[in-house]
Amino acid sequence: MADWKRGLRSVLYPAYEARVLRRMPANLPQHVGVMLDGNRRWARAVGRDTAHGHRAGAANIEPLLGWCDEVGIGVVTLWLLSTDNLNRPPDELEPLLEIIEEAVASLADQQRWRLHPVGALDLLPAATAERLKAAQEATREVDGMLVNVAVGYGGRREIADAVRSLLLEHAERGTSLEELAAQLEVDHISAHLYTKGQPDPDLVIRTSGEQRLGGFLLWQSAKSEFYFCEAYWPDFRRVDFLRAIRAYALRDRRHGS
Numbered sequence: 001m002a003d004w005k006r007g008l009r010s011v012l013y014p015a016y017e018a019r020v021l022r023r024m025p026a027n028l029p030q031h032v033g034v035m036l037d038g039n040r041r042w043a044r045a046v047g048r049d050t051a052h053g054h055r056a057g058a059a060n061i062e063p064l065l066g067w068c069d070e071v072g073i074g075v076v077t078l079w080l081l082s083t084d085n086l087n088r089p090p091d092e093l094e095p096l097l098e099i100i101e102e103a104v105a106s107l108a109d110q111q112r113w114r115l116h117p118v119g120a121l122d123l124l125p126a127a128t129a130e131r132l133k134a135a136q137e138a139t140r141e142v143d144g145m146l147v148n149v150a151v152g153y154g155g156r157r158e159i160a161d162a163v164r165s166l167l168l169e170h171a172e173r174g175t176s177l178e179e180l181a182a183q184l185e186v187d188h189i190s191a192h193l194y195t196k197g198q199p200d201p202d203l204v205i206r207t208s209g210e211q212r213l214g215g216f217l218l219w220q221s222a223k224s225e226f227y228f229c230e231a232y233w234p235d236f237r238r239v240d241f242l243r244a245i246r247a248y249a250l251r252d253r254r255h256g257s
Helices: 003-022 039-045 050-059 061-071 090-110 126-138 155-173 177-183 186-190 238-250
Strands: 031-035 075-082 114-118 146-153 203-206 225-228
Touching (some): 075 090, 126 146, 146 155, 155 186
Parallel strands (some): 114 146
């Protein structure tokens, strides 16, 4: 890109962002889920290896959380690694896990947000699971936005884990399957999800132009609004975020109907 175009954008974008922020409607989402998609395609587009794309994506997480703080969002869920991703070749998966570990540790060091790992931690390497748990413990008392870090996460796996947990709980109580079937309600399963006790996401953002859910927060997103952004995750900017929030605020929500 020519230097004059960069210079023009550096002047125009802050002014445009400020204008969008000033005109933001009042009904903002309280829980935003973000599918951080497109790191590998971004890396190919700039002629770099996959690990470089993941590092660039990791570097964009802290700015995103700052933007969320700026507009008063209470809960953010970041999908960093799916259960399907765990089947990638070791030469790609191991560097990715290391990048995720470092990114989460860096967020914990900030002491600005409460970190909560969500996912099948038992499927992760022990060292990765321990670092995620350590980040959660280190931020347990932080009075800030709750950030769910979805690593080794799959929506179907979460629902299966929730049902398994529910069955085990009632088995310990001596409840028969017939009794459980007779009294089972939707809220009983919700109470065993990874995000139990949290509000469901109002808005789910997916970057990279893909327009599918891919298994992200399958149960919780039944009434969510969705926003699909063409930018690859490393290129996702504050103005893109503000546009997503504004688009949500201007919608006439029907809550799944």
